[in-house]
Amino acid sequence: MEALTRQSLSVCPFVKKHSTAAFKRMSQSSALVSQAAHCPVVGPAMKRGLATSAGATVAAPAASTASANTSFDFDALFQGDLAKKRSDKSYRFFNNINRLAAEFPKAHRKNEADKVTVWCSNDYLGMGRNPQVLAAMKTALERYGSGAGGTRNIAGHNRHAIALEAELANLHKQDAALVFTSCMVANDAVLSLLGQKIKDLVIFSDSLNHASMIQGIRNSRAKKHVFKHNDLEDLERLLKQYPKSTPKLIAFESVYSMCGSVAPIEKICDLAQQYGALTFLDEVHAVGMYGPHGAGVAEHLDFEEHLRSGIASPSRKTIMERVDMITGTLGKAYGAVGGYVAGKRDLIDWLRSYAPGFIFTTTLPPAVMAGAAAAIRYQRATLKDRVLQQQNTRYVKDTLRSLGIPVIPNPSHIVPILVGNAADAKKASDLLLEKHSIYVQAINYPTVPIGEERLRITPTPGHGKELSDELITAVVSVFEELNLKKVDAWEKEGGHCGVGLKGVAPMEHLWTDAQLALKDSDLNKNVVEPVIEGLEVSSGVRI
Incomplete structure (x- = not known):
């Protein structure tokens, strides 16, 4: 009980507002235990039963007549939880x-004259200010208005949804696609429906999967196994526990956004085929960024074949075509908003017909869908943005490493800088903003585990050498001013998050x-303003 009291002193509103003398008076009667039951820290612990120093357990007291007639203190719960967030520095x-579209990658703060350089945006290619995207959005906005008018089931279908879903299906060389209001909604809707509708489905989930996938799996109510990140042996060990006839699904990402690691997609597809599993691939942080046409890592792994064939499918079955369902976002590299899933015709039609997350959600506005479709078409025929983004990323990563800054190694476009605790990560972010006019958000729990807090930097085509040098100088200055651990310090501790590990070969870039030497002129001519027919499945397939 003493340990609980000490913890409560820092976070519990009830404890804070009572004096020591008041507690002594209450301890002489049953009032202290009764009041403690309402504490957001002590109360839940008492209900669970905590071991005392003598090995006994403290049970929750029987509710008195007075407490039974007292309303639950919601404010105390909210205040207590917020206090805990502040106490552990994760608030x-x-x-x-x-x-600022015209000054990308610049932004202004509350005062418009107070400008900063943004280094942590997921608008990876600067498409949020692309002239073709803006023109398409303006045209649609002026003709069709600001909103969609409701769900597709009520307000009807429209040409922008048809065109966008056709573009997405073509991009991933799948039969069909379905657009959602976000990829958070798409992942939740698809995974939850699969588990709820497929009896005895078992889902195998990578340990670093995004919260949207975790939520969808939880809502699916299906049996799940979490395999170690990118660990094929652990995944196969879990798959082996079930006969091939048991329905299975492997859920994973291509690029993991907080560490930048990349999944072994082809080998996961091999295991799925061997053990009779569907594959669910989240390409959220890869669409627009990888492959000759921006379809993601699955396309990138067969780069030469897709480069030659353009919008057509290559002569052999590719890794991208082996994946059963691919989800992605329109809100990052494509600079708009929304999410989607692409796959076989019947699968997409089934999702359209049964997924509550699609059926009961107002569809995206016409202007948003028109802008997203324009972004996909632009990037399909444009290599230069992806190439320049990768070149800027390499420069930032290589230079920071050469200066001893602990960049977590990865082969992708993410530049995670290890700090190691929430308080210092927040201080570093604040110092970059206030002293150097550089905005890099601190990443802490629950986005990353406690002890792995970091700064997450994402260069774009607009972050050339001059801006990159400004960032590098500022980061080094902040590390020295706050006395943050550099690579040599992590090395002395045996390494952490891949930083400071001895005898590890440098990671190859994707x-x-x-x-990176390719030009837009090296693309197949069929990717330039292609005519793409609408899909029947978008509005229903007539029987």
Whole structure:
């Protein structure tokens, strides 16, 4: 009980507002135990039964007549939880950042004259200010208005949804696609429906999967196994526990956004085929960024074949075609908002017909869908943005490493800088913003595990050498001013998060030097303004 009291002193509103003398008076009667039951820290612990120093358990007291007639103290619960967030330094402050389209990657704060350089946006290619995207959105907005008018089931279908879903199906060389209001909704809707509708389905989930996938799996009520991140042996060990006839699904991402690691997609597809599993691939942080046409890592793994064939399917079955369902976002590299799933015709039609997350959600506005479709068409025929983004990323990563800054190694476009605790990560972020006019948000729990807090930097085509040098100088200055651990310090501790590990070969970039040397003129001519027919499945397949 003493340990609980000490913990409560820092977070519990009830404890804070009573004096020591008041507690002594209450301890002489049953009042202290009765009141403690309402504490957001002590109360739940008492109900669970905590071991005392003598090995006994403290049970929750029987409710008295007075407490039974007292309303639950919701405010105390909220205040207690918020206090805990502040106490463990995971409480989040949102900075007022207003991105300037005409000055990308600049933004202004509350005062428009107070400008900063944004280094943590997921608008990876700067498509949020692309002239073709803006023109398509303006045209649709002026003709069709600001909203969609409701769900597709009520307000009807429209040409923008048909065109966008056709573009997405073509991009991933799948039969069909279905657009949602976000990929958070798409992942939840698809995974939850699969588990609820497929009897005895077992889901195998990578340990670093995004919260949207975790939520969907939880809502599916299906049996699940979590395999170690990118660990094929652990995944196969779990798959082996079930006969091939048991329905299975492997859920994973291509690029894991907080560490930048990349999944072994082809080998996971091999295991899925061997053990009779469906594959669910989240390409949220890869669409627009990888492959000759921006379809993601699955396309990138067969780069030469897709480069030659353009919008057509290559002569052999590719890794991208082996994946059963691919989800992605329109809100990151494509600069708009929304999410989607692409796959076989019947699967997409089934999701359209049964998924509550699609059926009961107002569809995206016409202007948003028109802008997203324009972004996909632009990036399909444009290599230069992806190439420049990768070149800027390499420069930032390589230079920071050469200066001893602990960049978590990965082969992708993410530049995670290890800090190691929430308080220092917040201080570093604040110092970069206030002293150097550089905005990089601190990443802490629950986005990353406690002890793995970091700064997450995402270069874009607009972050050239001059801005990159400003960032690098500022990061080094902040590390020295706050006395943060550099690579040599992590090395002395045996390494952490891949930083400071001895005898580890440098990680190869996903984009090769030969691929980075390609020009837009090297693309197949059929990707330039292709005519793509609408899909029947978008509005229902007539029987």
